[in-house]
Amino acid sequence: MRINTVKQREWVVFFLVVLMSWGVDFNLNAQQYARSLPAQAKTYPFFNSDFIRQKRIKTIKTEVMYKYPMQKISFSAESMRYSFSGNGDVEQWISINRSGNEKRVNYYLSKDGKLVSEHIRTSKRNILKSYVYDSHGNVIEIERIDESQQEKFDPERFSYEYYSDTQYKKFWLNNEGLTFKYTIVNLEDGIIVNETTRYIRGASKESVYYHYESGKLISYAKNSKLNTRREVKFELEYDESGMLQVMKEYHDGALVHRFEYLYEEGLVSVVLRKEIKSHQIQITKYSYTFYR
Numbered sequence: 001m002r003i004n005t006v007k008q009r010e011w012v013v014f015f016l017v018v019l020m021s022w023g024v025d026f027n028l029n030a031q032q033y034a035r036s037l038p039a040q041a042k043t044y045p046f047f048n049s050d051f052i053r054q055k056r057i058k059t060i061k062t063e064v065m066y067k068y069p070m071q072k073i074s075f076s077a078e079s080m081r082y083s084f085s086g087n088g089d090v091e092q093w094i095s096i097n098r099s100g101n102e103k104r105v106n107y108y109l110s111k112d113g114k115l116v117s118e119h120i121r122t123s124k125r126n127i128l129k130s131y132v133y134d135s136h137g138n139v140i141e142i143e144r145i146d147e148s149q150q151e152k153f154d155p156e157r158f159s160y161e162y163y164s165d166t167q168y169k170k171f172w173l174n175n176e177g178l179t180f181k182y183t184i185v186n187l188e189d190g191i192i193v194n195e196t197t198r199y200i201r202g203a204s205k206e207s208v209y210y211h212y213e214s215g216k217l218i219s220y221a222k223n224s225k226l227n228t229r230r231e232v233k234f235e236l237e238y239d240e241s242g243m244l245q246v247m248k249e250y251h252d253g254a255l256v257h258r259f260e261y262l263y264e265e266g267l268v269s270v271v272l273r274k275e276i277k278s279h280q281i282q283i284t285k286y287s288y289t290f291y292r
Helices: 006-021 049-054
Strands: 057-067 074-084 090-096 102-109 115-121 126-133 139-146 156-164 167-173 179-188 191-199 205-213 216-225 229-238 244-251 254-264 267-275 281-290
Touching: none
Parallel strands: none
Antiparallel strands: 057 074, 057 281, 074 090, 090 102, 102 115, 115 126, 126 139, 139 156, 156 167, 167 179, 179 191, 191 205, 205 216, 216 229, 229 244, 244 254, 254 267, 267 281
16 A cells, blocks of 8 residues: 555554454455456456455455544445355345445356346346357347336347457447447457447447556546546556555546555455545445355
8 A cells, every 4th residue: 555645644544543443454465356347346247256266255245434524433324245156256246325225136157157147136126137148258139127017128239240359349239230339349368458439320439448467457447428528547556466455536537536455364354435525435344254
């Protein structure tokens, strides 16, 4: 963790005191988030399945607290719970927001590790999503059924043109099988490094850039031009052993959040997210259970 200012030292020292009272020590020797997304992205697969399998992790649960300037720590109803198979894949994700509303998602994989269906349940919805893939492993159809409303939605369909090992084009199809937008995908060593999406009609476009060094995601930037231009960017910093230490989130060039990661016995123990404008700090504590 790099601490560059007096204020950073003050708030980090304060939380170290709190964390030591919880019995947390700081052995930084493992990396557990999914490699192709900013850490803590609420997107499947969430975590690095190889790491989860090696550590024999069965569940991860988070609890959230907030610290406002000149105020005591307040506890939130927010929490998440991830359940994993013995292969390290997420089987279930339960998310509870600040209002106490729950979202529960079950994930079902094929024998070769592809996500074939999701069962999404909230207080108002009960949706089953299923996926069909082509021979390259890309999704060509997503079907959704709302079992609570007995409603079947029009499927999402896609087609592809493969130009080389480093580039392909994805087409988004309407109900008549016509393209309404497309994405050009560029890869290096089998890993996506940028995606550019354009609509057939209008000037809307979106670009996503991934920058890797030694197999680690260093930055992720998403630029969109819909009604206005907008850029969301994440920069990730690691220690010498390759452990994520700091992540910075920028909106249109302005730093909005700074994340710092603390570890215990090689596992993420606490994440501190500081909101730059308000100085609010979100404290997310992780707890684990393991397969025997």
